[in-house]
Amino acid sequence: MxxxxxxxxxxxxxxxxxxxxxxxxxxxxxxxxxxxxxxxxxxxxxxxxxxxxxxxxxxxxxxxxxxxxxxxxxxxxxxxxxxxLPVTFPALQRPPEAPVASLDRDRRARETLLRAGFTEAVTFSFIERRVAELFAADADLVPVANPLSEKFSTLRPSLLPGLLESVRHNRHHQVPDVRLFEVGRRFTKSEGERPSVAFVWTGAARTDHWSTDPVSVSFFDAKAVADVLSAAFKVTNPTVERVQIPYMIPGRTAQVIGRPTLETDSTSVGTHVGYVGELAPAVIHALDLPESDSVFVGEFDLSALASFASDVESRRVERLPRFPSIVRDISIIVDEYLPAANVRGTIRSAAPATLDGVREFDRYQGKGIPEGRISLSLRLTFQSPERTLTDAEVQQAMETILVALKKEHGAVQR
Structure with missing residues (x-):
């Protein structure tokens, strides 16, 4: 070479x-x-x-x-x-990215419903116009300019059509109990594009167990989901009020309102965050669902929910009570359509500062109760952080509360 x-x-x-x-x-x-x-x-x-x-x-x-x-x-x-060479981690050259509010909002909704026993679904944003017309006025629908087919000709005005299609698929495959939710966007001409979360629930209210009898889901189970969502987003004083929605059963549908104060008067300023109730039989028939099924649904505006949430968690720590509490139960007859939240608000307004808690524990309608009325039973807890209350003080508070209930709601003590 x-x-x-x-x-x-x-x-x-x-x-x-x-x-x-x-x-x-x-x-x-x-x-x-x-x-x-x-x-x-x-x-x-x-x-x-x-x-x-x-x-x-x-x-x-x-x-x-x-x-x-x-x-x-x-x-x-x-x-x-x-x-x-030493083993070291590389130094960060830039600060971590700021959290995205919408991602945190969606994550909070997902985690809340997953903990409540629901399964997340992801459905199409394009649906058939015939189905879309069940959930919004024809003039409010947003058409797709060049749809692949008639089945995908309209943007969904609600998240419910896709979820109900999933319910139909499950029910036709012998799945009796369905609990689904979705986080996504709905589209209408009047409101534009709105972030929402919706759920559907049909079948059993809880998992079958040998120690209990099977119980079907009811309006109150669906309302409990609304309560959990409201609590997750720190909705102030959430109340439910009757509302008419064309695709829901009248009298079994309620809207959820958040108000900035403890005022429960329907005339006070409030923010509509969503609704919950039972799907109308006509819609069940139109969507080819089993007509014997009771399907409960709910849909919430995520922007409205997030407007109540705060990035800063405010927590207060109090010492354990040193003095015993006194519990009193009352049963009153009121109008069947009177929201229990209104009753609680009246009680809190009339009660002294020693009222520590109030909750409903029974609702009865039937023999012995006039038509159009119900018997509502509530448990009131009184406690003072400074001294032991006397029976006379509690009795005086109960009498004041009953007078206020009679004046505001025409309540009659049983």
């Missing part, structure tokens, strides 16, 4: 690369002796000239792989020994 012959019209330029000693330490996580760096470079055919912060390195022409400072650092590390 003869000598190497190179035929080129001009001498190849010698590339120069700047190498900083501080950069070596930053990349490798260890300070390398400058003399060692110079010996490594010289041994590899590099010409290193010292400068203020490192070296100006002339790269030999046969090392076409050396073009940047990091390439020289790699050569130094390779000859110094990778096994000698």
């Amino acid at each position: 003869g000598p190497v012959v190179d035929c080129y019209p001009a001498p190849a330029p010698r590339r120069q690369v700047r190498l900083r000693h501080s950069r070596i330490a930053r990349v490798l996580g260890e300070t390398i002796d400058q003399g060692l760096v110079e010996r490594v470079l010289a041994g590899l055919g590099f010409q290193a000239s010292k400068n203020q912060d490192g070296w100006e390195v002339v790269v030999p022409t046969f090392r076409i792989d050396i073009a940047r400072e990091i390439d020289l650092i790699e050569e130094v590390a390779r000859h110094y020994g990778y096994d000698k």
